[in-house]
Amino acid sequence: MTTHNTLSGCVTHYDPQALPVSAAQAIVLQWVTPITASERVPLPDALARVLAHDVISPIDVPAHDNSAMDGYAFDGAALAAATGMLTLDIAGKAFAGHPFTGEMPPGACVRIMTGAPMPAGCDTVVPQENTRREGDSVAFAANAVSRSANRRRKGEDLAKGRAALRAGRVLRASDIGLLASLGIVDVDVKQRLRVAYFSTGDELRTPGSPLDAGCIYDSNRYTLGAMLKRLDVEAIDLGMVRDEPAALAATLKAAAQSADVVLTSGGVSVGDADFTRTQLQTLGDVEFWGLAMRPGRPLAFGRIWSGGQPGAGRPALLFGLPGNPVATMVTFYQIVRPALLAMAGAAPQPVPLIPARCEIPIKKRPGRTEFQRGVAVRDSEGHWRVAPTGSQSSGALSTMSEANCFIVLAHEAASLDAGDTVDIMLFDGLV
Structure with missing residues (x-):
């Protein structure tokens, strides 16, 4: 298939069913224009x-040199001449917010609390637990502290x-x-990025309503809303849209008018009722659909226009996400989330990958990137171990809830044996 990249003005050639995830991520970022307002x-x-x-x-x-702990502040030069025990007279006290302002006689110290400004002439603090109070004096071993210890310096x-x-x-x-x-x-x-989202499908019902035969509750819209909330964007929920080209076109044009990015779920495969992809071709520019990725192969990306045709009205990037709930989440985190952050003006911060040891064999064929749901734990030696969470079906949302990481199987990787090392992407900080 040949597609036109409207930003670069160049024509790109690739097989959409074999487009690697890394290539898709790079293409999407080429289309991104960060917010300036x-x-x-x-x-x-x-x-x-x-x-x-x-x-x-x-x-x-800090605004001044201060003590890092409770103890006694003194001139550390006294340490050089001391042998064995050092005894200092206590000239006063210093507290955070109440500095010592009195005179500091030679051979004296100041009782000081954590955060208190260092008195003039003092550069060292001996911790309270290393001292022995003797009336109005304090004694400690000269080797219990080194000069300038326990002092936080200004700036x-x-x-x-x-x-x-x-x-x-x-x-x-x-x-x-x-x-x-x-x-x-x-x-x-x-300013907050504006993201409109909706679900497509005649079979969808709102949670809390009666569930008719052959119908399912709409989970994707709630999942998308929650994922967008974590990114602190201005999320615009456009509800559910029936599998009717006219209704879908009207919703897409309205979404482009009100938002910078439009997210849909469902309707991007090749079924008779999958209209998102065809509407994207009509209303704007298609850059790619279909990735070498599991789950999440049927993903459409491009730009739509509120005026109903390329160049007419207001533009918005569109991500047509798969309808299966896990595929919706995986494509959001791997393709959409980095793009939204870049559009919001955020500096790139890739989610770190951590090496872990497989607890069981994992089947995988080269030529696509897989994101399996897994449970990772650290063993007694501090090493990560991981195992898949049962069914890896793209419709099994319960295993996504059970998981605490993605097991990332690279595009060129083949099947793994138990004990092999694999990369994991922890959900903490991501989902």
């Missing part, structure tokens, strides 16, 4: 948003004028805390 939001509302600009630290963190964590966070970062809880520690109360983030 930004908005300022209060710090508590910035979690999971994409940072629009570098944040430069306006202060040193040690973050120096004034240094970039605290870079643009494109998806803000995490630790980032919110870091920004707060700099005295920042609001931050510029990229």
